[in-house]
Amino acid sequence: AQSVTQLDSQVPVFEEAPVELRCNYSSSVSVYLFWYVQYPNQGLQLLLKYLSGSTLVESINGFEAEFNKSQTSFHLRKPSVHISDTAEYFCAVSQGFGNEKLTFGTGTRLTIIP
Amino acid sequence: DTGVSQDPRHKITKRGQNVTFRCDPISEHNRLYWYRQTLGQGPEFLTYFQNEAQLEKSRLLSDRFSAERPKGSFSTLEIQRTEQGDSAMYLCASSQWTGVNSGNTIYFGEGSWLTVV
Numbered sequence A: 001a002q003s004v005t006q007l008d009s010q011v012p013v014f015e016e017a018p019v020e021l022r023c024n025y026s027s028s029v030s031v032y033l034f035w036y037v038q039y040p041n042q043g044l045q046l047l048l049k050y051l052s053g054s055t056l057v058e059s060i061n062g063f064e065a066e067f068n069k070s071q072t073s074f075h076l077r078k079p080s081v082h083i084s085d086t087a088e089y090f091c092a093v094s095q096g097f098g099n100e101k102l103t104f105g106t107g108t109r110l111t112i113i114p
Numbered sequence B: 001d002t003g004v005s006q007d008p009r010h011k012i013t014k015r016g017q018n019v020t021f022r023c024d025p026i027s028e029h030n031r032l033y034w035y036r037q038t039l040g041q042g043p044e045f046l047t048y049f050q051n052e053a054q055l056e057k058s059r060l061l062s063d064r065f066s067a068e069r070p071k072g073s074f075s076t077l078e079i080q081r082t083e084q085g086d087s088a089m090y091l092c093a094s095s096q097w098t099g100v101n102s103g104n105t106i107y108f109g110e111g112s113w114l115t116v117v
Helices: none
Strands: A003-005 A010-014 A019-021 A024-026 A032-038 A044-050 A056-058 A064-068 A073-078 A087-094 A108-113 B005-007 B010-013 B019-024 B031-037 B044-050 B053-057 B065-068 B075-079 B088-095 B112-116
Touching: A003 A087, A010 A019, A019 A108, A024 A073, A032 A064, A032 A073, A044 A056, A044 A064, A044 A073, A073 A087, B005 B088, B010 B019, B019 B088, B019 B112, B031 B075, B044 B065, B075 B088
Parallel strands: A010 A108, B010 B112
Antiparallel strands: A003 A024, A019 A073, A032 A044, A032 A087, A056 A064, A064 A073, A087 A108, B005 B019, B019 B075, B031 B044, B031 B088, B044 B053, B065 B075, B088 B112
């Protein structure tokens, strides 16, 4: 079985400050890792994913995440946040190997303070 | 590409009534998923289809829940004899699975909110 832990349920950050949202996972097999974002009253949107290759993955809106196998982590970072980044962020894993079912963490609510 | 669409977006029902949600996946996506999300929690897997075949069901999917995808296109999720604990957002998602280790992206709809009173 696999699981995802997002220790921070809420993260308040001043506008233009850096942010890190933490994600740790556990799995007995190799996994694929994802970050999804959910804006108020909307569904989930894929932010970025790690499948293989370079351990640092980037999104088009300035977020990046680094896969660390030894620490079983996939933390999400952004060097300078904007008001529009206010949302709920979910880390998720899947086993691949034909099983794309996602297991999600409980989410981190990112609040940007003007 | 119109994305994954769900209907209705909101449903308020009395306890004991039956409700049905519909999901239209991205066209030609062969996999379709249902998840449930309660307030303050991440989405939880319920079931998924590959074409019309239901390949896996979570233990969360009690006997009161049934999902179908009769022609391998749209899907319905029916909840019979609703209970207050069924109040949640029901998310549908789809993907185009092309083989083992394909790592395909799963695209989510905007969800259907259910409130049981």
